[in-house]
Amino acid sequence: MAFLNKEIRDGDNQDLTEERRTATFDTDKMAEVIYGSEKLARRRREISHAVSRIPELADSRPLPFLDRFEKVTEGTRKLSVLDRHLAELIDVNDNGEALHLYHEVMGMEGHPLALHEVMFVPALIGQASDEQYEKWLGRAKRREIIGCYAQTELGHGSNLRKLETTATYTPSTQEFILHTPTITALKWWPGALGKSSNYAVVVADLIIKDKSYGPHPFIVQLRDEKTHQPLPGITVGDIGPKMAFNGGDNGYLGFDNFRIPRENLLNRHSRVEADGTYVRPPHAKIGHSAMIRVRSHMATGQGWLLGHALTIAIRYSAVRIQGFLEDKSHEVKVLDYQTQQHRLFPAIARAYAFIFCGFETIRLYDQLILDMNSNGNTSGMADLHALTSGLKSVVTHFVGQGIEQARMACGGHGYSMASYISEIYGVAIGGCTYEGENMVMLLQLARYLVKSVELVKSGKANQLGPMVAYLAVADHKVNLATGPDSYVKMFQYISKRQSWKATEKFLKFMENGDSRDVAWNKTAVELTRASRLHTRLYIMETFIRRVESVTDIPVKSALTDLLNLHLNYELLDVASYALEDGFMSSNQMDFIKNQLYSSLEKIRPNAVSLVDSFQFSDMQLRSVLGRRDGHVYQNLFDWAKSSPLNKTDVLPSVTQYLKPMMEKAKL
Numbered sequence: 001m002a003f004l005n006k007e008i009r010d011g012d013n014q015d016l017t018e019e020r021r022t023a024t025f026d027t028d029k030m031a032e033v034i035y036g037s038e039k040l041a042r043r044r045r046e047i048s049h050a051v052s053r054i055p056e057l058a059d060s061r062p063l064p065f066l067d068r069f070e071k072v073t074e075g076t077r078k079l080s081v082l083d084r085h086l087a088e089l090i091d092v093n094d095n096g097e098a099l100h101l102y103h104e105v106m107g108m109e110g111h112p113l114a115l116h117e118v119m120f121v122p123a124l125i126g127q128a129s130d131e132q133y134e135k136w137l138g139r140a141k142r143r144e145i146i147g148c149y150a151q152t153e154l155g156h157g158s159n160l161r162k163l164e165t166t167a168t169y170t171p172s173t174q175e176f177i178l179h180t181p182t183i184t185a186l187k188w189w190p191g192a193l194g195k196s197s198n199y200a201v202v203v204a205d206l207i208i209k210d211k212s213y214g215p216h217p218f219i220v221q222l223r224d225e226k227t228h229q230p231l232p233g234i235t236v237g238d239i240g241p242k243m244a245f246n247g248g249d250n251g252y253l254g255f256d257n258f259r260i261p262r263e264n265l266l267n268r269h270s271r272v273e274a275d276g277t278y279v280r281p282p283h284a285k286i287g288h289s290a291m292i293r294v295r296s297h298m299a300t301g302q303g304w305l306l307g308h309a310l311t312i313a314i315r316y317s318a319v320r321i322q323g324f325l326e327d328k329s330h331e332v333k334v335l336d337y338q339t340q341q342h343r344l345f346p347a348i349a350r351a352y353a354f355i356f357c358g359f360e361t362i363r364l365y366d367q368l369i370l371d372m373n374s375n376g377n378t379s380g381m382a383d384l385h386a387l388t389s390g391l392k393s394v395v396t397h398f399v400g401q402g403i404e405q406a407r408m409a410c411g412g413h414g415y416s417m418a419s420y421i422s423e424i425y426g427v428a429i430g431g432c433t434y435e436g437e438n439m440v441m442l443l444q445l446a447r448y449l450v451k452s453v454e455l456v457k458s459g460k461a462n463q464l465g466p467m468v469a470y471l472a473v474a475d476h477k478v479n480l481a482t483g484p485d486s487y488v489k490m491f492q493y494i495s496k497r498q499s500w501k502a503t504e505k506f507l508k509f510m511e512n513g514d515s516r517d518v519a520w521n522k523t524a525v526e527l528t529r530a531s532r533l534h535t536r537l538y539i540m541e542t543f544i545r546r547v548e549s550v551t552d553i554p555v556k557s558a559l560t561d562l563l564n565l566h567l568n569y570e571l572l573d574v575a576s577y578a579l580e581d582g583f584m585s586s587n588q589m590d591f592i593k594n595q596l597y598s599s600l601e602k603i604r605p606n607a608v609s610l611v612d613s614f615q616f617s618d619m620q621l622r623s624v625l626g627r628r629d630g631h632v633y634q635n636l637f638d639w640a641k642s643s644p645l646n647k648t649d650v651l652p653s654v655t656q657y658l659k660p661m662m663e664k665a666k667l
């Protein structure tokens with residue numbers, strides 16, 4: 001008989017094998033849904049297999065035992081090995097294959113090319129003119145030059161309008177003079193800036209004839225192409241260790257009246273003529289497209305990070321035996337406890353939901369760039385900005401929560417770096433901050449929601465985009481027993497009510513004499529609540545759409561269980577909004593809870609297979625606790641024995657300090 005879970009192998013832990021045998025769907029088929037195509041799902045497996053046959057691509061030692069210098073060196077070493085094998089391992093024009101290869105080999109701790117691929121090249125693609133493509137893009141794609149994205153400064157990150165780095169145009173020489181006027185103007189944080197990159201897209205305040213035109217992107221050479229020494233006028237270095245990403249060299253950068261030619265302003269959309277005439281872009285924020293790109297990709301990327309932590313926690317929970325249920329002669333798997341299921345299964349549903357939702361935003365971003373580059377059409381920018389601002393905030397927050405629950409679900413062993421969950425957590429929660437601090441971005445979405453409510457109030461509901469059309473829909477009582485649509489309607493009611501309440505509150509403050517900004521600040525918490533609800537509604541709707549589109553019946557059935565869990569969990573979490581005005585009854589509340597508990601039971605036999613379906617190899621997971629074979633205790637013991645502290649029985653520090661103390665105490 002063909003096994004539905006393709007992960008069953010001889011010699012694996014029996015408890016895990018038992019779980020895999022209960023799968024009701026084919027994990028290869030589920031992987032096709034997760035990764036969007038049969039081809040990519042298959043190619044991922046083939047690539048992982050091919051990588052495992054090249055020993056130089058393996059980590060030379062477990063990463064938790066490396067110090068920062070070793071991590072940076074290790075990442076760079078693997079990049080160079082990868083470079084030699086690239087064409088034999090993947091179709092280099094296929095982004096999905098490349099992304100998987102990098103995840104597999106490079107892991108998540110950072111490397112010199114991280115920002116080159118994620119932001120430098122995309123900034124060129126989105127912002128550079130055809131002539132600039134000619135000059136820079138080919139070189140960048142061939143990696144003759146390595147770049148990063150240098151925007152944030154020591155004193156300013158969120159408020160881009162107050163960036164202090166200046167780019168002053170000098171018509172006599174047709175150059176921009178880049179300058180860092182104060183210590184707070186130093187660029188600070190850009191990934192791969194400190195030691196690796198020799199070029200950067202630098203965002204600086206454009207000044208022409210003493211007038212500021214706001215932040216604009218410039219391509220700037222930072223280091224000599226032969227010696228890699230910083231060019232005169234450039235101060236650059238590493239900002240030091242961080243919560244995670246310690247294989248990466250986030251950096252600082254200062255300019256001392258550093259000159260670059262006029263052609264280095266990325267000028268697909270705005271430009272400066274030789275005489276200093278400024279030509280405006282078709283949309284004021286078009287220079288922010290590299291940020292929108294990363295935000296569009298974040299839901300999927302973060303969903304995978306949550307998937308990593310859950311793969312580890314669920315596999316471990318199926319192997320960890322502790323305590324009793326009915327039969328007092330056999331301890332049970334901790335995965336059998338309802339509390340453990342409640343801790344982990346809703347997070348599995350969220351991981352799937354975020355991945356599906358992310359695929360939609362990636363498509364929307366690709367369409368926007370196509371429209372902008374082919375005919376200057378920027379009409380999709382405002383919608384995508386609002387959507388991705390909310391999405392990156394909600395997703396990163398829940399992913400952080402989900403990973404932390406996964407860690408706790410592994411008890412003491414979750415706290416060990418052997419689980420690798422703390423590394424995954426550090427990486428994931430970076431996303432709450434980078435690409436726009438979460439509160440700041442929720443408030444961006446709130447601007448859009450408030451404007452939409454104002455449209456409805458002024459009788460212009462017909463101008464609402466499809467994503468906010470529900471803000472104008474009349475309320476009707478909902479029968480939750482009729483399926484997913486009724487949950488959407490209930491969530492719409494809650495989200496709409498919060499958007500309206502927050503808007504009314506904001507307008508009231510203004511009516512009472514507060515300025516717009518002060519009124520906004522006095523309503524900010526309520527506004528962020530509205531943004532979260534709107535975003536969760538969108539995630540719910542995309543999850544439903546995706547499940548409806550699945551054709552494989554067993555896969556669809558398993559996904560429907562996950563979806564039902566998600567719908568009930570989400571609604572329960574926000575029920576107080578609908579209970580407070582009696583729109584939801586306490587009977588409905590009980591109904592939701594009962595549905596939720598029965599979903600946990602339905603999902604239980606598929607739990608291991610749902611996470612196996614992410615098909616993360618052991619190399620990619622880098623977790624001793626979460627390995628596919630499930631031999632947790634032997635693997636942990638072997639790992640601990642390999643700790644550098646165990647190379648000798650008596651440490652020099654003991655001989656030098658501890659023993660003399662003990663000897664002294666004896667006297």
Ligand SMILES: CCCCC/C=C\C/C=C\C/C=C\C=C\C(=O)SCCNC(=O)CCNC(=O)[C@H](O)C(C)(C)COP(=O)(O)OP(=O)(O)OC[C@H]1O[C@@H](n2cnc3c(N)ncnc32)[C@H](O)[C@@H]1OP(=O)(O)O
Pocket residue numbers: 118119149151152157158159160161191285288289291292293294297298301381382385433434435436437440444447448
């Ligand atoms: C490919 C895979 C990627 C996955 C990632 C995986 C791994 C990543 C690993 C490591 C991290 C990597 C990179 C990290 C990089 C960075 O962090 S780069 C730096 C990012 N910095 C920020 O995000 C700064 C955040 N601040 C802003 O974006 C803006 O300043 C802010 C939007 C907050 C405010 O802008 P401001 O100019 O002040 O505008 P206003 O608030 O006044 O709004 C004016 C109107 O403009 C609209 N608007 C603002 N931004 C945009 C936009 N981008 N697009 C469209 N429209 C925009 C705004 O909505 C206002 O409109 P209305 O007036 O309301 O109509």
Ligand SMILES: Cc1cc2nc3c(=O)[nH]c(=O)nc-3n(C[C@H](O)[C@H](O)[C@H](O)COP(=O)(O)OP(=O)(O)OC[C@H]3O[C@@H](n4cnc5c(N)ncnc54)[C@H](O)[C@@H]3O)c2cc1C
Pocket residue numbers: 115149150151152155156157158159188189190191245250430433434435436437438439440443
């Ligand atoms: C891992 C990592 C990688 C990064 N990579 C890069 C990179 O490659 N390139 C780059 O340029 N930058 C990078 N950054 C910087 C990052 O983009 C910024 O740190 C981020 O945009 C947040 O800005 P900030 O640090 O100024 O936070 P702040 O804005 O100072 O946030 C501090 C607090 O103030 C609050 N706050 C700020 N403004 C408002 C407001 N208007 N209303 C309400 N509350 C407000 C925030 O909510 C937050 O609670 C990276 C950061 C990290 C952590």
